[in-house]
Amino acid sequence: MDLPVVVIGAGPQGLAAAAHLRERGLEPLVLERGAGPAAAVAEWGHVRLFSEWPELVDSAAARLLEPSGWQRPERGYPTGGAWITGYLAPLAQVLGDRVRYGARVTGVGRKGRDLLVDAGRAEQPFVIHVEEADGSQSRIEAQAVIDASGTWTSPNPAGADGLPALGETAAAGFLTYRIPSFADAEPYAGRHTVVVGNGHSAATAITELARIARQHPDPRITWVLRRGTVGDTFGGGEADELPERGALGQRARTAVDQGLVSLVTGFRIERIDTADQGAVLVAEDGRVLEPADRVVVLTGFRPDLSILSEVRLELNARLQAPVRIAADIDPNIHSCGSVRATGAVDLAQPEPGLFIVGAKSYGRAPTFLALTGYEQVRSVVAELAGDHEAAARSELVLPGTGVCGGAGLFDDPTGAKGGACCAPAAPQVIQLGRAPAGTAV
Structure with a gap:
């Protein structure tokens, strides 16, 4: 046989x-x-x-x-x-x-x-x-x-060097590597949630958490980006030939514009400490975020x-x-x-x-x-x-998939490079500075 x-x-x-x-x-x-x-x-x-x-x-x-x-x-x-x-x-x-x-x-x-x-x-x-x-x-x-x-x-860890951050395994009770759902709001309602990541999964998490925030009091959502500027985080909007992808970025932008989400840029995680108040993210440059009840790691x-x-x-x-x-x-x-x-x-x-x-x-x-x-x-x-x-033989006909991500040097911490295969993304209006220790921007 x-x-x-x-x-x-x-x-x-x-x-x-x-x-x-x-x-x-x-x-x-x-x-x-x-x-x-x-x-x-x-x-x-x-x-x-x-x-x-x-x-x-x-x-x-x-x-x-x-x-x-x-x-x-x-x-x-x-x-x-x-x-x-x-x-x-x-x-x-x-x-x-x-x-x-x-x-x-x-x-x-x-x-x-x-x-x-x-x-x-x-x-x-x-x-x-x-x-x-x-x-x-x-x-x-x-x-x-x-x-x-x-x-x-096999999700990527929170650590900026591709390895689990110091304390990431010990902090597992505070971490999830999955996208939150509006239908399961209890772990996030009225709590401080930190989302780590720059891609579409992170943007989806932000939109789900923003929906939860609009229905529940006292939410706090912090969005941590490794790159040094906002760059193409919100995608191509109406210029994106995949309409749903463009709309996702715009929904994430709206959540930020409405003050539901605080953005922190250039934050490359070195350590995650655990305390009675939650998980504390510490960057390689020494910055510290306030304790999080939940850390959503979506780094690919x-x-x-x-x-x-x-x-x-x-x-x-x-x-x-x-x-x-x-x-x-x-x-x-x-x-x-x-x-x-x-x-x-x-x-x-x-x-x-x-x-x-x-x-x-x-x-x-x-x-x-x-x-x-x-x-x-x-x-x-x-x-x-x-x-x-x-x-x-090739039988594939792909739809247009829209604007480039503009990453240039992938995950560039300075945010200085534009897209390497097409025109650089337009400058963003949002200006984000370095956060003082113990605060979120």
Whole structure:
């Protein structure tokens, strides 16, 4: 019997990969650590996506779903929860027992060959070590592996140097690395919340907290930016070709303009102290914020490569992304939201038959779009099926993704550099100075 192609992760790209594999006559086996499909998406189910419904449905998945009576959503910007109920959960249901839940992949290797061994390596099947929900362990053989496990379980720490700040682990009871929800206001109502981060997740957190602040008395919200100026924090507004992304930035700006949020710039966290009053953030330059009841850390994500330690990888040293796509997505070089399509040839690793796709393929870069991932899995599955012409062909048509982030030197603490791939962002009216010790601007 032919071995399956193992897909790690039952998120949008993992489930799409399974649909393409079925369409190509290959047997998928999707291993999902969560209890249901798109478990990571479910954790941010209250967050609205920037992409419209037509950009969130994979073509092969739609073809697989249509005989079941499923109706493709045509308009609107769904939340993560609506994405699951309207598309991802029905897709997983159609795939049936090809998706296994509560199956956490702990390692990928070659049968009888550790990382060092060359002899006969490519002729051996992959072996995937799995820990089941009941704690038991199993080993699965596969002809190929598509790692679509994403980066959601590996958030970046609060520390400015990429390592946890001193005391960050001890302060875990005060910290969350997830976006707050207006529907769960109790941990934030009437309390001091500090949001750390400059990206879209941080802006979303600010808008949710501002909604809570408008409904509850005595809120205090502090927004901590590592960069030295406000810069492009509020995005491109009406100039953004992704309207929902532009609107998000404007909602965050409104919260600041209305005095609901205090901004602190150039604050690069060195230490988090715990006290009876809460968590105290201390910057590398010695500034100190007043104690926070809750610290929301939204500084991006990174890939967990530990499960791939016994297979051969070729990754960019900065981004931890496949080397052939790194230059297109590196925020040190540019910050535009659209890049060329990436396919099997770009994603192939020195370990034949292994592909990293989806958000994990972008490593630490933050610009991933669902359509990009769908094109990745279409090309990868075509390659696995031996259709090299289809694998090499690009079928991706991306919508315009609007203005650049203007980061220039990524996360530049001085804020002195404009966007490196397009015109610098216009100067901001808001002027923010250095905060005295123990205060928030």
